Amino acid sequence: MDAPQPAIFIDGKAVAARLRAEVAAAAMSLRARGVAATLAVVLVGDDPASAVYVRNKTRAAREASVDVRDHKLPATTTQAELAALIDQLNRDPVVDGILVQLPLPAPLDAEAVIAALDPAKDVDGLHPTSLGLLARGRPSFVPCTPSGCMRLLGEVGAELAGARAVVIGRSLLVGKPIALLLGNANATVTMCHSRTRDLAGEVRRADVVIAAVGRPEMVRGDWIQPGAIVIDVGINRTADGVLVGDVEFAAAAQRARAITPVPGGVGPMTIACLLDNTVAAARRRRG
Numbered sequence: 001m002d003a004p005q006p007a008i009f010i011d012g013k014a015v016a017a018r019l020r021a022e023v024a025a026a027a028m029s030l031r032a033r034g035v036a037a038t039l040a041v042v043l044v045g046d047d048p049a050s051a052v053y054v055r056n057k058t059r060a061a062r063e064a065s066v067d068v069r070d071h072k073l074p075a076t077t078t079q080a081e082l083a084a085l086i087d088q089l090n091r092d093p094v095v096d097g098i099l100v101q102l103p104l105p106a107p108l109d110a111e112a113v114i115a116a117l118d119p120a121k122d123v124d125g126l127h128p129t130s131l132g133l134l135a136r137g138r139p140s141f142v143p144c145t146p147s148g149c150m151r152l153l154g155e156v157g158a159e160l161a162g163a164r165a166v167v168i169g170r171s172l173l174v175g176k177p178i179a180l181l182l183g184n185a186n187a188t189v190t191m192c193h194s195r196t197r198d199l200a201g202e203v204r205r206a207d208v209v210i211a212a213v214g215r216p217e218m219v220r221g222d223w224i225q226p227g228a229i230v231i232d233v234g235i236n237r238t239a240d241g242v243l244v245g246d247v248e249f250a251a252a253a254q255r256a257r258a259i260t261p262v263p264g265g266v267g268p269m270t271i272a273c274l275l276d277n278t279v280a281a282a283r284r285r286r287g
């Protein structure tokens with residue numbers, strides 16, 4: 001028997017850099033016609049991880065020639081104050097996309113805030129209209145992390161039609177929309193979650209595994225079917241301060257045909273896809 005081929009490590013950093021360069025070119029061509037694609041970023045409270053995400057988004061946007069309007073609000077902001085800001089951004093003709101960084105501090109109701117966004121500016125793809133259109137197979141804005149995962153699958157030429165895809169995690173941000181995207185691409189999709197009876201058994205049958213649970217290395221390497229493609233959305237910090245994914249990487253890489261590393265896999269794609277959505281919003285609204 002032939003020795004197994006080493007797994008391809010899917011280089012999300014490189015794919016994201018390429019996408020950001022495409023976005024920058026599109027943003028520059030809008031600028032040449034007098035349109036500055038503009039993203040409003042709303043950050044409430046002082047969650048340190050959210051502050052880092054927002055800083056990274058702002059930097060990447062500016063590098064891609066996308067203007068950013070930062071709105072930093074204190075954790076004491078009321079629902080009514082936040083609603084008033086969303087209303088103002090919805091009406092502002094200069095703002096193409098609105099990103100409300102999640103999670104919002106308690107007791108703010110994120111559902112209500114997202115539902116108040118103008119769907120034409122919902123570059124995060126989380127508004128009920130965006131998710132409804134995605135469910136109907138006519139997506140407008142696709143949520144950024146799932147969109148990044150699909151691009152990485154495309155990068156390694158994944159044959160999705162007829163493939164068995166297992167999605168672990170059913171969050172609104174990742175699990176649910178990626179299950180819809182995979183279904184729209186004609187995969188046979190199984191959604192797994194904390195109540196799944198035999199997670200190992202489900203993963204063992206999968207040609208494509210998407211892990212998005214946020215639990216360090218919970219997907220064991222020996223669950224991976226030889227030749228499967230593994231996309232690891234998890235970014236978890238261990239007690240020793242090391243970043244690991246939701247998949248036991250080294251062992252899984254012994255069996256997978258292709259796998260995303262953590263960090264440097266899915267992570268960099270999210271921001272690139274957000275900028276792509278923002279320039280698409282600018283083009284649709286003002287192009």
Ligand code: GUN
Binds near residue numbers: 144
């Ligand atoms: N928090 C973590 N990831 C995301 C994301 O993709 N969008 C928003 N709005 N908040 C997040």
